[in-house]
Amino acid sequence: MASSSAIGKLSREEFRRQKDLDAARKAGTAPAALDEEGRPINPHIPQYISQAPWYLDTGAPSLNHQRRPDYDSSANKLDDWYDRGAKAGPAAKKYRKGACENCGAMTHKKQDCLERPRKKGAKFTSRDIQADEVIQEVSSGYDAKRDRWNGYDASEHKRIYDEYAAIEAARQKIREDEIDNQTTTDLAAVRKVAKAGKTEGKDVDADFGSSDEEDADEDKYADAADAVGQKLDAKTRITVRNLRIREDTAKYLINLDPESAYYDPKTRSMRDAPLKNIPAEEAVFAGDNFFRYSGEAPEVQKLQLFAWQAAARGNDVHLNANPTQGELLHHEFRQKKEELKDTSKISILAKYGGAEYLETAPKELLQGQTEDYVEYSRTGQVIKGRERAKAKSKYPEDVLMNNHTAVWGSWYDPSSSIWGYKCCHSVIHISYCSGEAGIEAVQASSAQNLLSSAPIEVAGPVGSTVEKLEQNYSKKRIGEGDVKLDKERLAQAVDEEKKRKMKGEDLDNRIGSKRKRLLESGSHDVTEEELEAYRMNRRMAEDPMASYVDEG
Incomplete structure (x- = not known):
C-alpha cells in the first residue's frame, strides 16, 4: 500500500484507480505492494500504521518506520567502567604554564574547574596544586553516553546515611539530657521540653524535626495507612486488591531484555518465566503459568474438560450450574475407567500371556547407577539423603x-x-x-492361673488359705452366695459393734487405719463376720422417716 505522502495530490480518476487497486489487493486478485527491500506489505494494515510521518517518508511504500532500528551493539559499550574522579599520579609542586589558574591541574581550564574558587589561585600562590584527572574515552553508544551512574560508587551513599544517623543520635542524646535535668514529674512539662529541643536554639539543625513529633505523626497516620496489598477507597468503602505489594520488584524489571517473556501492562501479567536459564523452583518469579498449574488447579481443569466432553456427547453436565453433580460424575467416570483398564489388561494377559515381561528391573540396576545421594555413618545409619535420620536425644x-x-x-x-x-x-x-x-x-x-489350677473347696474350714484366695479373687459380693458364716463369731462381732456405737467412736476411721496397717503388712485379716456385723449395725440405725405418720 503506497502512502499518501508518496503519491502526492491525486486526481479523481487516479484516486478511483488507487481505491480499486487497494480493494483488489485485499481481495487477493492483485499482488501485494512491495517495500524497498522487496518484502510484501499486508494490504489489510490500516492507513495510520502504513503511512510514514513526514520526517521518515522516503517517497516509496515501506514499513521501516514501524520496525525497530538496528543499532550497532558493538559500539555501545555500556558495561565499560568509567573511573570517575580518578587522579593521574601525584600532584605537581609548582605551577605549570597552561594549567588551571584556580587549582593548578593541567586537564581543564579555570572556567571548567570544579574546585572551590580560591581568593588567590594556584597560579599566583603555587600552593595546594591538585593532581591531574584521568581522561577516559566515552564510547559513542546511545546508552553509554547517557549513563549517569557509570563510575558512581554506591559506598558514598552509605556514608551519607551514617552521617544522618550520627546527627539524629546526637540530637536524641541532647534531648534526653534536658529531660533528665528537669526536677518536675509533670508529664506535660517533660513533653514541652522535648518538643522545645528544636525551637529553643537556632544552632540546632532546623531541617530535622523532633523524633517525638515524628512518633506522633506516625501514630496519627497509622490509622489511615493502607494495608499491604490492598487499597481502601474512603468514599465508596470498597477494598480494591492490588496485584502486587509495592515493595516487591515488578515483573518487567526482573529481565530487561526486550526479547524476554511478554509482559501485559493492562493486567500486569507475565505468563512465561523471564529468566529461562534458572530452574523454576529456584527463581524469584517463574511466571504466572507456574503458579497457575500448581496446587488443585490441574484437578479443576480436568473436571472442566470432563464437563465439556460430557456436554458435547449430549449429557446434561455443567460445572458452574451444578458443580456437585459434575464432581460425582467425574469421580464415577474415573473409577469405571480404572476398572475397565484393569479388566482389559487382565483379559489381554490371559489370552496372549507375557505378564513376566511387565515386571522390569529397577532403574538403578538397568543403568548401573543412581543420582540419589545418601550419606551413612560408621554404624550404617542414614545421616543425609533420601531417608530422614531419626532425631537422637542427649540420653x-x-x-x-x-x-x-x-x-x-x-x-x-x-x-x-x-x-x-x-x-x-x-x-x-x-x-x-x-x-x-x-x-x-x-x-x-499369676494368681488367676493358681486359682484355676488349684482345687478350691468353698465349704472348707473358716479362715483357711483356700477360702481366703477364693474370697480375694471371687467376683461375688462379700456375705452373699456360698460363703458360710460362723454364728458364734458373728454374735461376738455384733456385740463389739454395739459397744463401739455406744462409746461414740468413729468406726470408719478405725477400719480405715486398720486396713491401712493390714495392707502395709501384706495380709488381710478382716473377716466376713466383722463386715456382716458392720452392715447389720448400719441397717439398725435410726431412720428419720421410719416413725413418720401422715395425719392429713
Whole structure:
C-alpha cells in the first residue's frame, strides 16, 4: 500500500484507480505492494500504521518506520567502567604554564574547574596544586553516553546515611539530657521540653524535626495507612486488591531484555518465566503459568474438560450450574475407567500371556547407577539423603544389655501396674533375659492361673488359705452366695459393734487405719463376720422417716 505522502495530490480518476487497486489487493486478485527491500506489505494494515510521518517518508511504500532500528551493539559499550574522579599520579609542586589558574591541574581550564574558587589561585600562590584527572574515552553508544551512574560508587551513599544517623543520635542524646535535668514529674512539662529541643536554639539543625513529633505523626497516620496489598477507597468503602505489594520488584524489571517473556501492562501479567536459564523452583518469579498449574488447579481443569466432553456427547453436565453433580460424575467416570483398564489388561494377559515381561528391573540396576545421594555413618545409619535420620536425644537410646532384645519399659503389667521388658516380661531392672521361658513362667505364676489350677473347696474350714484366695479373687459380693458364716463369731462381732456405737467412736476411721496397717503388712485379716456385723449395725440405725405418720 503506497502512502499518501508518496503519491502526492491525486486526481479523481487516479484516486478511483488507487481505491480499486487497494480493494483488489485485499481481495487477493492483485499482488501485494512491495517495500524497498522487496518484502510484501499486508494490504489489510490500516492507513495510520502504513503511512510514514513526514520526517521518515522516503517517497516509496515501506514499513521501516514501524520496525525497530538496528543499532550497532558493538559500539555501545555500556558495561565499560568509567573511573570517575580518578587522579593521574601525584600532584605537581609548582605551577605549570597552561594549567588551571584556580587549582593548578593541567586537564581543564579555570572556567571548567570544579574546585572551590580560591581568593588567590594556584597560579599566583603555587600552593595546594591538585593532581591531574584521568581522561577516559566515552564510547559513542546511545546508552553509554547517557549513563549517569557509570563510575558512581554506591559506598558514598552509605556514608551519607551514617552521617544522618550520627546527627539524629546526637540530637536524641541532647534531648534526653534536658529531660533528665528537669526536677518536675509533670508529664506535660517533660513533653514541652522535648518538643522545645528544636525551637529553643537556632544552632540546632532546623531541617530535622523532633523524633517525638515524628512518633506522633506516625501514630496519627497509622490509622489511615493502607494495608499491604490492598487499597481502601474512603468514599465508596470498597477494598480494591492490588496485584502486587509495592515493595516487591515488578515483573518487567526482573529481565530487561526486550526479547524476554511478554509482559501485559493492562493486567500486569507475565505468563512465561523471564529468566529461562534458572530452574523454576529456584527463581524469584517463574511466571504466572507456574503458579497457575500448581496446587488443585490441574484437578479443576480436568473436571472442566470432563464437563465439556460430557456436554458435547449430549449429557446434561455443567460445572458452574451444578458443580456437585459434575464432581460425582467425574469421580464415577474415573473409577469405571480404572476398572475397565484393569479388566482389559487382565483379559489381554490371559489370552496372549507375557505378564513376566511387565515386571522390569529397577532403574538403578538397568543403568548401573543412581543420582540419589545418601550419606551413612560408621554404624550404617542414614545421616543425609533420601531417608530422614531419626532425631537422637542427649540420653542413650536403643542400648540392649544382659541378652535383652527390647529396652526397659517396652512392656506394662496391668495386674501389678509395673513396667518391664517385652522380650521376657521381667519386671526387675537390669535383670538377665530368659526369653520365652520367662514369659511362660510369669504367666504360670499369676494368681488367676493358681486359682484355676488349684482345687478350691468353698465349704472348707473358716479362715483357711483356700477360702481366703477364693474370697480375694471371687467376683461375688462379700456375705452373699456360698460363703458360710460362723454364728458364734458373728454374735461376738455384733456385740463389739454395739459397744463401739455406744462409746461414740468413729468406726470408719478405725477400719480405715486398720486396713491401712493390714495392707502395709501384706495380709488381710478382716473377716466376713466383722463386715456382716458392720452392715447389720448400719441397717439398725435410726431412720428419720421410719416413725413418720401422715395425719392429713
